[in-house]
Amino acid sequence: MWNYTDKVKELYTNPRNVGSISDADVVVEVGSIVCGDALKLYLKIDANDVITDAKFETFGCGSAIASSSALTEMIKGRTVEEARKITNRDIADFLGGLPEEKMHCSVMGNEALDKAIAKWRGEDISHSEDTDxxxxxxxxxxxxxxxxxxxxxxxxxxxxxxxxxxxxxxxxxxxxxxxxxxxxxxxxxxxxxxxxPAEKKPLTNIKRLQLVEDTIANVIRPELQKDGGNIDLVDIDGKKVYVALRGSCANCRLSDLTLKNFVEDKLREFVEDDMLVFEAGRD
Amino acid sequence: MQVYLDNNATTMVDPEVLEAILPFFTGRYGNPSSIHSFGGSVGSEIQKARERVAGFLGADHDYEIVFTGTGTESDNLAISGTIAYYTNKKHIITSRVEHPAVVALCNKLERDGYRITHVPVDRNGTLDLEYLMDSVDDDTAIVSIMYANNETGVIFPVEKIGAFLRERGVPFHVDAVQAAGKVPIDVNRINCDLLSISGHKFHAPKGVGVLYVRRGTRIRPILYGGHQEKGRRPGTENVPGIVGIGKAAEMAAAHLSRPGEMKKMASMRDRLEKTVLGMFKNSMLNGSAENRVPNTTNIGFEFIEGEAILLYLDQAGVSASSGSACSSGSLEPSHVLRAMGVPFTSAHGSIRFSLSRFTTGEEIDYVISVIPGIVNRLLEISPYWDSAKQEPAPVNLQAKT
The missing domain is CATH 1.10.10.1100 (BFD-like [2Fe-2S]-binding domain)
Known part of the structure; x- marks a missing residue:
């Protein structure tokens, strides 16, 4: 017997939102009776792109019924854009997890949702996720x-x-x-x-300054402080950043390494990947 | 109400069987191989069990009974033990609807270079006897066919196969695990060389099986060790299990010979089956109605899925099983239903009910009373059924391919 969570049991015993919507704005079907599970999803979407109602009919096992019910509960009241971000993993999480062998039930729910949104947007669903x-x-x-x-x-x-x-x-x-x-x-x-990392657009000087300040304040300084050190931003010239190391860092013989390996790496990660870091006064 | 209708999966240990085996866990725990009387006296109990099982199967000699651990082990010993002796023969004949104990072993042997013939069955689950006979050749090492199918209960013509193979001199193994206790078994009428049964299918405990090995049949062991079971199945005997299967065999023989008892079981099964089939247009019987063991029915429901039915039945206190893909963890419906050509539309929604001699008429009434609510609820959820009109919905959800 499967080790279903209480949430799964609850939702296959008393599934929410079973049935059809006669004036639905979009109706889609995924799966087939031959494959052993199928889901028909009905959505009502208002002028503000909010999903005001969702209903389903499912042919399938307990976890397929529970996944369908979970999906409808998760998307009701959300905007289409919010709903679009839901993944099969979110459906499984909503159910408190599914047995690995049953994860395809959550994928079916996600597939139906993607297809419904594509259809509602007027995209050619014969080329949507499941058939493309x-x-x-x-x-x-x-x-x-x-x-x-x-x-x-x-x-x-x-x-x-x-x-x-x-x-x-x-x-x-x-x-x-x-x-x-x-x-x-x-x-x-x-x-x-x-x-x-994803390519970033060239930054303006002001934006770059802000990002450098934020990165030093929120990422770099807290780390150095853990070792009793500190750091001050002295100047910025294009992509050259001048800093002064304080506290225990100031006398540390490894301060060059700290600058190059840690400070520069973090600035390259969070600001731009060709940032250069120098200790103020030692240019 | 709790109703257990999954007796093809396993059965309750009969209280009399339990009583018979308990002393062998407590006071009489000796090893039958020991010289001292504390152990040696246990050996005579094993001998008694051997005689009882021999009688149950119609065997001529008690030494033709080999105690094993499970039905699966008996099947493996029969097939692997035979081909290990006839090493120059590389062909095995079996059917498409065998138990996994035979299917998986034959798949492995196929990878090892054996040629495997899988004899087909028809829509009723009946074996194609002619196909089997035509497949036998000089290279055939063994034919292994089940007596009764575990999913449908359909009985195969083992006596006809046995007579034919006896003439051809080809070893014949019968997997009688699902027949034992349901129909009388007579190894001499079947003319088989080897026959497997499993205790827990007829009210003995789990963990004990039997392989009947006709006198003169050549097999090599698959386990090596001590002298137990004349070296055919070494390992210290499962004494309580063996005593239990002996007692259960004696009781099963008595119940089978009692006039009307099996007919009574069959009539309860038929009442359940006919009532349910009459209730739902979307239901059908899987397998032949005539030629089957008295305790099994396999009903297919179109447009709803088997695991969901089982879960709902379970909540109502009813234990059954399904050949659906989802309930087994595989992704395809049972190989038995597919071999029979049962359409996917109902194979996914197939439910097996299997009775025992402990099943009562009240229990059948209860199951009949809960099924309509369950099936109707799932039909309401199904996109393939229009509950308002009580007919299939006009959706056209086809396979994507």
């Missing part, structure tokens, strides 16, 4: 796009994870090598993006 892209798993009709999405949102690392979240690879297993390729591709992308 190349079909990788033919047994369950799972596309590379959906697989990539759940890998990056949930930081998945193995084929088993992907199967638990999307069902892909769970039947005949012939797509497993391709899922492996996608995982290694996504992991590579993830590693690259971690190496190279």
């Amino acid at each position: 892209g190349e079909i990788i798993c033919h047994c369950f009709g799972v596309t590379d796009k959906l697989i990539r999405k759940v890998i990056s949102e949930n930081k998945l690392k193995t084929v088993e994870d992907v199967t638990n979240y999307t069902k892909a690879g769970g039947a005949c297993g012939s797509c497993i090598p391709r899922i492996e390729d996608i995982i290694s591709d996504e992991l590579k992308k993830f590693a690259e993006s971690a190496d190279r």
